[in-house]
Every structure is written in structure tokens, then in C-alpha cells.
Amino acid sequence: MRLQLRRAVAQAIASHGRIQISGIRHNRQGVVVSVTILVIPVRFPRAGNDLLLVTFTAGDTAPAMPAGEAAPPADMDGVEQLESELRMTREELNDTIAELSTTSEALRGANEEILSIGEEYQSTTEELETSKEELQSLNEELSTLNAQLHEKVDELEATTNDLGNLLSSTDIATIFLSSDLRIKRFTPTATRLFALLPQDTGRPITDITRHFSDPYLLADIRSVLSSVTSSEREVSMDGDTTYLRRIQPYRTQHARVEGVVITFSDVTPLKRTSLAMALRARQYKLIADLGRKDPIGVEGPDTLVEAAHLIAEGLDVDGVAILGPGEDPSGRRTGDAEDLILLGSVGFSLPQDSAVRIPSDMATLVGRVFRSRQPLIVEDFAIDRRVRSPVALPGCRTASGLAVPFGNEARGPSVLAVLSHTAGRFSDADLEFVQAIASVLGLVIERAGVLRAARAERDFAQAIVDTVREPLLVLDETLRVVGASAAFHQSFATTPDGVLGIDMAEMAGGLLADPALHQALERIIPDGTVIEALELTVGREPGSQKSGRQGSGGQDTDDRYFARRRTLLLNARRLNKAGGLILLALEDVTEQVRVREALAAAKAAAEQASASKTRFLAAASHDLRQPVQALIMFHHLVAMQPQGEAAGKLLVSMGNALGAMTAMLDDILDVSRLDAGNIEVMARSCPVQTMIASLCAEFAPLAEAAELSLHSVRTGLTVRSDPKLLERILRNFIANAIKYTDQGHILVGCRRAGPNLRIQVWDTGRGIPPNQLASIFEEFHQVDNPERDRRQGLGLGLAIVERLATLLQHPIQVQSTPGRGSMFEILVPLASPEDPVPKEEETAIPDGGNGERVVVIDDDPAVLDGVAAFLHELGYDVVAAPDGDMAVERLESRAPDLVIADFRLRGTETGSEAIRRLERHFATRLPGILLTGDTSPARIREASASGFLLLHKPLSPEPLLTAIRRSLTTQPLKPGSA
Numbered sequence: 001m002r003l004q005l006r007r008a009v010a011q012a013i014a015s016h017g018r019i020q021i022s023g024i025r026h027n028r029q030g031v032v033v034s035v036t037i038l039v040i041p042v043r044f045p046r047a048g049n050d051l052l053l054v055t056f057t058a059g060d061t062a063p064a065m066p067a068g069e070a071a072p073p074a075d076m077d078g079v080e081q082l083e084s085e086l087r088m089t090r091e092e093l094n095d096t097i098a099e100l101s102t103t104s105e106a107l108r109g110a111n112e113e114i115l116s117i118g119e120e121y122q123s124t125t126e127e128l129e130t131s132k133e134e135l136q137s138l139n140e141e142l143s144t145l146n147a148q149l150h151e152k153v154d155e156l157e158a159t160t161n162d163l164g165n166l167l168s169s170t171d172i173a174t175i176f177l178s179s180d181l182r183i184k185r186f187t188p189t190a191t192r193l194f195a196l197l198p199q200d201t202g203r204p205i206t207d208i209t210r211h212f213s214d215p216y217l218l219a220d221i222r223s224v225l226s227s228v229t230s231s232e233r234e235v236s237m238d239g240d241t242t243y244l245r246r247i248q249p250y251r252t253q254h255a256r257v258e259g260v261v262i263t264f265s266d267v268t269p270l271k272r273t274s275l276a277m278a279l280r281a282r283q284y285k286l287i288a289d290l291g292r293k294d295p296i297g298v299e300g301p302d303t304l305v306e307a308a309h310l311i312a313e314g315l316d317v318d319g320v321a322i323l324g325p326g327e328d329p330s331g332r333r334t335g336d337a338e339d340l341i342l343l344g345s346v347g348f349s350l351p352q353d354s355a356v357r358i359p360s361d362m363a364t365l366v367g368r369v370f371r372s373r374q375p376l377i378v379e380d381f382a383i384d385r386r387v388r389s390p391v392a393l394p395g396c397r398t399a400s401g402l403a404v405p406f407g408n409e410a411r412g413p414s415v416l417a418v419l420s421h422t423a424g425r426f427s428d429a430d431l432e433f434v435q436a437i438a439s440v441l442g443l444v445i446e447r448a449g450v451l452r453a454a455r456a457e458r459d460f461a462q463a464i465v466d467t468v469r470e471p472l473l474v475l476d477e478t479l480r481v482v483g484a485s486a487a488f489h490q491s492f493a494t495t496p497d498g499v500l501g502i503d504m505a506e507m508a509g510g511l512l513a514d515p516a517l518h519q520a521l522e523r524i525i526p527d528g529t530v531i532e533a534l535e536l537t538v539g540r541e542p543g544s545q546k547s548g549r550q551g552s553g554g555q556d557t558d559d560r561y562f563a564r565r566r567t568l569l570l571n572a573r574r575l576n577k578a579g580g581l582i583l584l585a586l587e588d589v590t591e592q593v594r595v596r597e598a599l600a601a602a603k604a605a606a607e608q609a610s611a612s613k614t615r616f617l618a619a620a621s622h623d624l625r626q627p628v629q630a631l632i633m634f635h636h637l638v639a640m641q642p643q644g645e646a647a648g649k650l651l652v653s654m655g656n657a658l659g660a661m662t663a664m665l666d667d668i669l670d671v672s673r674l675d676a677g678n679i680e681v682m683a684r685s686c687p688v689q690t691m692i693a694s695l696c697a698e699f700a701p702l703a704e705a706a707e708l709s710l711h712s713v714r715t716g717l718t719v720r721s722d723p724k725l726l727e728r729i730l731r732n733f734i735a736n737a738i739k740y741t742d743q744g745h746i747l748v749g750c751r752r753a754g755p756n757l758r759i760q761v762w763d764t765g766r767g768i769p770p771n772q773l774a775s776i777f778e779e780f781h782q783v784d785n786p787e788r789d790r791r792q793g794l795g796l797g798l799a800i801v802e803r804l805a806t807l808l809q810h811p812i813q814v815q816s817t818p819g820r821g822s823m824f825e826i827l828v829p830l831a832s833p834e835d836p837v838p839k840e841e842e843t844a845i846p847d848g849g850n851g852e853r854v855v856v857i858d859d860d861p862a863v864l865d866g867v868a869a870f871l872h873e874l875g876y877d878v879v880a881a882p883d884g885d886m887a888v889e890r891l892e893s894r895a896p897d898l899v900i901a902d903f904r905l906r907g908t909e910t911g912s913e914a915i916r917r918l919e920r921h922f923a924t925r926l927p928g929i930l931l932t933g934d935t936s937p938a939r940i941r942e943a944s945a946s947g948f949l950l951l952h953k954p955l956s957p958e959p960l961l962t963a964i965r966r967s968l969t970t971q972p973l974k975p976g977s978a
Helices: 002-015 078-169 188-192 217-227 268-291 300-315 365-372 428-467 486-492 504-510 515-522 590-639 645-676 688-705 723-739 797-808 861-873 884-891 911-922 937-944 957-968
Strands: 019-028 031-044 049-061 173-178 183-186 231-237 241-251 257-266 319-324 339-346 376-378 400-406 414-420 472-476 481-484 531-538 566-574 581-588 684-687 709-712 718-721 745-753 756-763 812-817 821-829 853-857 877-881 898-902 928-932 949-952
Touching: 002 019, 002 031, 002 049, 031 078, 173 188, 173 241, 217 231, 217 241, 217 257, 241 268, 300 319, 300 339, 300 414, 300 428, 319 365, 339 365, 365 376, 365 400, 365 414, 376 428, 400 428, 414 428, 472 486, 486 581, 504 515, 515 531, 515 566, 566 590, 590 861, 684 688, 684 723, 688 709, 688 723, 688 745, 688 756, 718 723, 718 821, 723 745, 723 756, 723 797, 723 821, 797 812, 853 861, 853 884, 853 911, 861 877, 861 957, 877 884, 884 911, 898 911, 898 957, 911 928, 928 937, 928 957, 937 949, 949 957
Parallel strands: 709 745, 853 877, 853 898, 898 928, 928 949
Antiparallel strands: 019 031, 031 049, 173 183, 173 257, 231 241, 241 257, 319 339, 319 414, 376 400, 400 414, 472 481, 472 581, 531 566, 566 581, 684 718, 745 756, 756 821, 812 821
């Protein structure tokens, strides 16, 4: 087929006409197909040259290949394909010859008929040739038109895409309707106003539900179709949204009207802005009109009545009343201090005589505002529980109102009341505007009084300057003295003639000749800066000779300020904005500086003493904890042995004594841990009821033994805090309540406080004197324990509580009445509903070991023997050593499963260093537990930073065994958290 295609293309190019070659046989997947090739020259102006349109038309399928003969391969080259086609053609010709021989006789008979028909065919052929030429020309025209149509289709597709994107992206709801009011197209925004679906295209607009009120829509559409003019109308949806609805004719390119285009533009913000601007303009005009009024003088009362008229018109309300505190605008007192007088009103039948007293009753709107000095809005007097009427006068009945105070607070405020017969008439915006009006009205009322008092105030100010004890200087921009107070002349032994016009640096024997002060004063006038609390030291050093200074004009200057060094406190600022004057105030603060330095020295000594106390307590606590730890271990070892009844009682007493001693040492430890910042807050959601119920169950036996009633109020609330630290605080509250309550009951409950929860512990105990409420949170302070009875502790409980509360950022409050009881409260934030409440996992405490090898390192023989014997008794393979070297020697070649080491060993060695040494020796990581009796904050931080689990002495066997088992079972606790 390649040769025929080349031949057809060449002929078409040569003849510039259509070329058709038919009957080409093509083998396609084993099937021979007859193919017709048609080549048509096409004129394409955009391409710049002629193009050829080539079409391949498949005809009838040729007979299949004879059986047993394979089809020619699909990948033959041109020559082989031609040979295959020639062979197949030859075979077809042979078959055709055989058929022709059988039909030749029939053909001869028909030949005559064919000859006659041939003539007719010839004439027909001529006609067909003529028609063919016409068809060829018509085909060329159609080809050209087809190309043009393709171009138009592409342009229309691009235009359609642009129009679709434009309609989808606009916020203007648009609907296209045909002449018979059927929907042609709509934008997505239109679905907000109509219940439209994509399949609604073609439906009448009358069948679609509208989400807005527009009874004139159909009438306006028909009017636009008939008049061919646009139509606009505002429509509303949901009462608070306004749309500008426009209907325009849908015109075609030929100016035919084939429907309408409806658009909806949201003009709600513009409408609101327009209304707000109009209202604001009226309000500004009202304020300006009020500012021009003069209520002071003969026409004062009439002016205030006119002002009430302006306010009523500007706010469009039913009544306005202006009331003052028992005196008229001219300052004349007319009533009792608790009474009001009516200065002006409109809209109500209220008395206008200023002698009429109007009581400032708290049950009235104006009385409550007058007494509370706070603005108030009453939505409906009939249902409001605070007030029942606007004023305490009969006949004044309104539905709603608002009132604001204004004016001079010293003599009591005036009140501006705005009233309406409509309930719920006023809003916060009205309140803000009325407050602005009241401010202007107050300024207007007080303006004349200010003018009258200006001269008196100026004279009074001059008298104050002359009588003030602090020396004052007035300087010009060149720092020359233009005025001085009497106190300055007296303090520096100068006279007005001796300082006026003199440079400040030369005055008083150069007392203020300080370059830094001179530069600072020079910047006040141009920059507007101020000098505040600038200390300047003047005078001679002790033992120096008299300077022999002379004042200006050659006169001797009093040497009182030069007999010894003095400190002056200087303040300076620009005296007025228009002129170039500086006011300089000088204050002798020598004594204050001396006291301040003495206080600083005393503070440094106190801090040093506190540090020494902390070091002493840390050393004493460590030395006490070592034998106590040994006693606890030996006590538990003895308790594990069979004992008689008497020995058992002695062991119980011994355990109680050890518990009391441990509690006191733990209090000291907690203070040190808080000072060291070694307590980390782990805040999470925790149910309050679980915590309170657990604490009440814990203290129930103790309360019962003291014949006290311990109750709690159930709550289902959840707070966000560290449950352990919060429980520690509440435990101290309940323990103190039981300790200091001789009879009665103790109540634990909660109260909401906005986003927080108040957890309170009430008791009917002895109470706390008012002078000791601030001292109960101090260290070692105890109420009603002058004998320092050790059974009542060390007085560190509330000190620890206060520090824990500060760490948690939970405020604490105490209320107490001596002889009646106390209430301790902590304010805790409520948890949000999204915060999960974690479930507590209970870990069983093991009874003993299974032969695990445990190394115990401690330089105290008693503690070492006690811990080693206790662990050995529980089934552990214990290796005891006083230091790391001895531990390596005694372990030989077998690595331990766990290392328990005292943090402070012999010399400078620490327990963490001993554990690291064992790890290097055995070339493996070893679980380790550090025991320490140190309470020094620095020691605690150092031990916590080692990375090993830290336990504080003295400790009972339970936490030690728990830490051992968790370390051995790869369940590590957080370092330093135990």
C-alpha cells in the first residue's frame, strides 16, 4: 500500500486535484481487506501553504487464505509484501479464469445486451464525470468550511471555559433564564438563594423554591422582557441579609432578547455601613451642638432642657432626664447629699423645680447609677430584679432605659437617663454613645466652673510653690535661672538677686556644675525629654579642706552642703509646651541613700546567713538520715522475725517513732527539692472525686480516733493539674484540719469559679488569729505549739504547700475565725472536655528476689549492713562494698544485675561514678539506683543529673523494693522522680 500511497500523493501534487485509488488489497492480522486511498489538496491559509487530506477507506473483506497456506508475515519488507500480493492476485486470477470459462457462453448471450447498455453507460458516465467535478469543487469548499468551523469551535471552547471559571469564582449569584422563564445556567453562589441542583437546568424558575422574600420577582422579569430595560430592587433573606437584585435583558449578538440575566449582590455590609455612618453623623452633630451650649449662667436650666431635646432627637427615644447631685449648674446647693435634682428633661411629666428633691433610691435606675457610679442598661423594668422604675417619682412609667454617671466625682456624679416605652430598646452601642454625650455634657457643665477657678488655682499654686519644702528652680533654654522657690533660697542660702539671670553651673558656688546634668538639661527643650530621679553627689570628701567657694557677685556661699558629701535627687521637665522653660526640683536624699546602703548590706548578710543555714541543715539532715535509714532496715528485719506480744508492741512504737522522724526529715527534703527546682510538674486531667474520696478514706481512721466527723461533697468535675502534687496539698489541708480541730466536723468540697474550681477544706477547729494568717506559711511556724512538740511536726507543711502551689500556679486562700474554724482553699483550672483522663496502672509490689545479684555500695557501715541484710533476707544475692574499688574486687568476674549506691561516698567519689566504673569494668550498661541523704539543693540537682534513679533516705522497704523490681524488669522510673 506504500507504493500506491506515494503514487496518489505525487499525482495529487502534480494535478492539484483529487486522486483516488481503489481496490488495494491489505493483509490485516491474517484478513485481506480492500482499501481505497483518497488524496485531496486542501487550501489552509494559516499554514502558509497547501496541505493534503489523505483518507483510507476499508472495503469488503477478501476471502480467507486457503487452508494449509500460511499468511504472509506482518514484518515483511516492501518487496516481499509486493511478491506476496502478486502471488495471491495470480491465484485469484486463475480462479477467475476458471469461472470466466464457464460463464463465457452466458456472457456471449448477454454481450449484445451489454453493448446496448454500454452506450447508455457511456452517456451516464459522462454525466457522472460532470457531477464528479461538481462534487470535487463542493468537497473543496466543505473542507475549507470544516477548517474554519474547527477554529470557531476551539475559540468557543476557550470562551466557554473562561465564562465558566468567571461564573464559578464570583460571589455574585447569577441565573440565566430563557424567554419562557426556564433556567439556562446558574452560578454556584445562586444555590444560597434558590434550592437549585445541577439537574434543574431547563426547569421553569417558578418551580424552584426561594430562600428569600421577593413577591415582585416574576412581575419584574416579565416587565424587563416586555420593556427591554433593566430593573433593580433590594430583597432580604433571614431578616439580616440584604441583596441588590438586578434583572437585565439577555441580548444576543444580533441584538435579539432571548431571556433575562438575574444577579444578586450582597449589599448587607454597605447597607449597615451606610446606616452606621448616618447614625454616627447625627450623633457627631448632637455632640457638636451640645459642645456649643452654655449651661452656666442665667439661661442655664433652659439650656439643659434644650440639650435634653437634642439628645432625644439624636437617639430617637421617648424621654431624656438630666439629674444632678443636689445642686444646680451654678453650684448652688439645694438638697441633701443623697438627693438628686432635675436639671432638665423632655418627654415625661417630671417636675422642673430644682427645689424638688428626688431620692437616690437603689431600686430606681438613676439612684443605682448615682450610688454605684457605674452605667446601667435595663431591658425591661417589669421583669428586672435590680430596679423597678427609672426615678423615685409617681407617674414616670417606661419600659426600658439606660443611665450613665458623669461630672465631678468629688461632689457626687450627675446622671444622664435615656428612657423608652419599648422594651429591649437599648444596646451596648447606645450605651457607648450616651457615655460620650455624658462626657461632653459633663465638660460643658464644668467648663465655666473651671474658668472661674483658674485664677484661684493659679494663686493657690503659687502659694504652694512658695511654701513647698522641696527646692525648685526655673531655668531658660540657656540654663540660666529665671525663678527659684523660697525653699531653694533657704536651703542654699541664696537670695533672688543672687541667682536670677545666673548660669546654673555658676550658682551656689558651682554646686550643680555637673557635665552629665548639664547635657541632660540641654536636651529637655528640643527633645521634650525629662529627668527623673537623677542622683547627684555633691560636697567634699571627709577630711578635705574647705573649698572657699564664692557665690555669684563675689559673695560668700553658705558651706553647709560642702561640709560633708551629700546626695541630691533631681527631677526636671519642660515647664510649658510653648515657652522654653525648665522646672528643676532638688531633694536631699542623703539619709535615704544611707538607709538604702545599710539595708543592702543587711540583706547581703541575711542572704549569707540563710546560705549558711541551708548548708548546716543539709549537713545535719544527711548525718541524721544515715542512722535513721539503718534503723528502718533493722526494724523491718526484726519485724520479719517471730515476736512475742510485748516485743510486737515495742516494734510498733519503734515504727511510729521512726515514721515521725522520717516525716520530719522528708519535710526538710521537700523544702530542699523545691529550692533546687528538682520537682517537675506533670500536669494532666484528673478527676477530683477520686482524689477526695481516697484522702477521706485515708484520714477516716484518724478522724474517728479524734471523734471528728469527716465528710466530702461528691463532684463529677475534672481539673488539670499534677495529681501527686495536688494530692500532697490537699492531704496537708485535711491533716491540719484534723490536728487543730478538737470537736465538730470537717468538710471537703468544691465550688465552680468560672473556668476554675475551688477545692475547699472547712473545719470547726480553733481557728487562726488574724495577725498570724500571713505567718502560717513561713518555715518552722506553728500555731498553738509554743512548746515545739515534735509530734506536731516541724512547721514545714504549709511552707511546702505554698511552694507547691506556686510551682503549680494554683492560688491559695485562707479564711479563719478564732474559735469557730478555718477554710483552706486552692484554685485549680478545670480540664477541657478534649483532655483525656489517663487510667491509673497498678503495679504489684514483689515480695522478694529470685537470686538476682545486687551490689550495695555505702560508706556508712550501719546502712550498708542494714540494706544488705534486708535484701539478703528477701532472696537476693547481695555483694556489699564501701566504695567502687572494693565492689570491683568482690564481684570478681561476674557482673551484677543491679547496683544500689549511696550518692556521697568516701573522699570525692560519688555513687554515680562508682556505677560508671563498674560499667567500664564489665563493659556493659548496668541498671543503677542512687540513695542519698543530702538535702542541699546543689547536691540534689547533681544527683538528679546523673541519669540514675534517685531515692531519698530514709525510705521504707516498699519504695526500695518497687524500684529494684522495676529496674530488674526493664521498667525504669524517671531519673530523680522517686
